[in-house]
Amino acid sequence: MNDDYRHLMERIRLALNDGARISALSRAVKRGRDARKAQFSRMENPSAFVSEIRTLKTGAVAHMDDLVRTFSERAADNGCSVHVAKNADDVVSYISGLASRSGAKLLSKSKSLTTEEIELNRRLEEKGLEVVETDLGERIIQLAGEKPFHLVFPAIHRSQESISELFTDKFGYPVPDSLEGIMAAIRKELRPVFFSTGIGINGANIAVAETGTVVIETNEGNDRLVNSLPDVQVVVVGMEKIVPAWEDAIRLFNAHPLSATGTQLTNYVSMISNRLDIGGKEREMHVVILDNGRSAMSRDADFSEALNCIRCGACMNICPTYGVVGGHTFGHIYPGPIGIPWTEEIHGLDRAKFAHLCISCGLCQTVCPAGIDIPLMIAKVKQKDVEANGQLFVNRFMCSMERISRYLSATAPLSNWVVGNRVSRLVEDRLLGVERTRALPTYTRRTFTKRFRPDEAGAKERLVYFPDMFANYVKPEIGLRTVDMLRAAGASVVSPRELKPSGAPFFLYGELARATKVALHNVSVLHKLVSLGYEVISTEPTATYSLREIYPKLLGRSAESMDVSAHTYELFEYMALKHPGAKPVKAGEKERVRLGFHIPCHQRPLSSGRYSVAALESAGYDVSVIETGTCCGMAGTFGLKKGPLGAELSRAVAKPLLELFNEHEDLQGIATESSVCTMQLGEGVHVPVMHPVELLSPG
């Protein structure tokens, strides 16, 4: 293991040991998540909203050069000085030049991640200038010498008490541990700063080419003082933030808070084209357009999409591992999911080791208002890292799980004993990195593939069943009962032996070449059947998700992959759409009626489990969907790995979800379709966890 990994693991462990910080963070992200969800559920057509933002941003990024030109011309016509800065040094020398010309020593600043990106404060301070952050959260972390913990709430990891201590220490007088006390102190400290700074520096959320105007959003209103009082105003704007027209800007300044905090607008939205008059004095406005790698990024087909980010923070509010460790571990300067591609592109691969905190749950993409395919970019960052710095041994081991499963099943039940006895568990733990307190699946020699007899292609309705690993090697009953259900509905079912498991571990561990190979193989096997009129069914959400979402991405949206994707269904989705009349009935113990339902992450972009819940309910179960809105943390084989980048983090992610399930004391069982979620939930709840198929029989 190299030092970067060791450092990452240390950081995770530190984060995991700080319970107070974890609960502050999880409250913050949950609030963001719930607020966004409430807003989006009120929208008539949320997916149209996302595709509008996506189209708008993609178009703007594609025409970035033209937009820079138009914006610069119009802003210059308005009387602004416009400077296109290549990199950090360029910005620093521009601003320090302004400072020495105007004699300013004290600079005030309103929240700007773009200036954080280039560590502007530190660099200006090295030149002997003093820069004061004026956003409360930013000022707190500036005084504490920290980096932002969250995009929208930079100081969310700090308690009120620690803030009052920090202020007492820095301001040199007692600041009470109360909201009022802290607010009074910050006002008292900053008011004179606003009125005595020579240069005000603002970040801009949007720049509008049409009129050469910048748009600045704040809730506190600090930007308004920073850009009205000083004689010199500098606006630093990322090159990707320029849009052509006001219609675009309006959509964005609405989308941003909707997705960030669930409000229609940020409290103050200022649209500034030039300085206004006060006291008849000539005052300057400078707009610095920052490139710093953005032009190169826009030409990189793998990463240009990252430029579509509107910095709403929704992806970090839903990311399961970010939600535990926070932005100091899950981030360099840019935190969270989108921070991974941004860091790799702007700050370099060396700084992006935290990419391995991503467990490929896919949730970030489901909430991104710009529909950015963050998980794919992250997988590519992991791939770059694996290629440059090598793969962890335990990850390599997990990537060979399919071969191992085949072998273990062929030698079961002896293999189960060999693998599972105490001595072996110790050896596996030490040598392979498999967490020894995790229950391992019990393999069966009588696999689904061995027990299944394909139908002749006689029936009109032809289906392919894709069992994936679990329903083949561990619980063939799930596969067999699924086939029964489909046959009872009148279909003929096949399940080609040459199908390989979905290959999800390859994606998870950044082995994209291998993931693509599996995708190509499975798509070509399935496409032959699809072109003969077959539909594809799976009972493992990760498999359905792979066929529907991941394979097309890996295969450059080839016609075959798109075709297979369009013909792939979840079992209960298929039954509901094609056989609405078929009514499965309750199976097994009749008294087990009160069920909790867990939605696996990979099912969220599919049906979110609504068809499965409906099937269970129609069979007479009393079902409640129980969710925190994020992941159970198992993430395939991730949770099986020993240590902080495995079981320890995985269990910390699971904790709130398990607590929520356990609070529902009346539950008699839990239904979920994912085999890995079943393992995680099974470890922490006191009722059986089953696949819905195990709870139902064909009607």
Added chain:
Amino acid sequence: MASAIGVVGRFRGEFEALGGRVHIARTRDDAIESVGKLLSGRVRSVHASRGLMPPLAERLRKFGIEVLDDSRPDDYSEPGTGITEAQYAVASAGCIVEIADEEATRLASAATLLHVAILDSANIIENLAGLAPIIRRSLGVSGRKPVITLISGPSRTSDIELKDVVGVHGPNEVHVVVYGDTL
């Protein structure tokens, strides 16, 4: 005009949900009178945007309130009270639209603790999409362009343990007096 009443009601609902206060007056004159009543006994002097000046200054004098004649940024260093005109408002978002030609106007709503705006009900638009032509028209002037600001209630933060507090660097109290025939 049922729809206009609807729009005012909607604006009021949204703006008050964000912590602002809305008052209704019949005419512009009444609106200025209401401002006086609102501030009477609370403040001795106010900053105001120039467009409101002559009638405002006269009327407020009646309530013992002086309208300050500000010409420098430093005149705003003590957080006081500001009175401005909101040129428009957006009902669905609950925001007022300030179109400022002078920095003094912006400071009256930004550097103060108490901000009161008056608004013609005919200028409340339904939703954000309606802003595009307004912005375009305002910025279409030759010479110095105004600064346009959407204001959704008092200045706020939740940076400390996610607790909502109002009145950070800007006003902790924002009132809008809506007047007009369409009420």
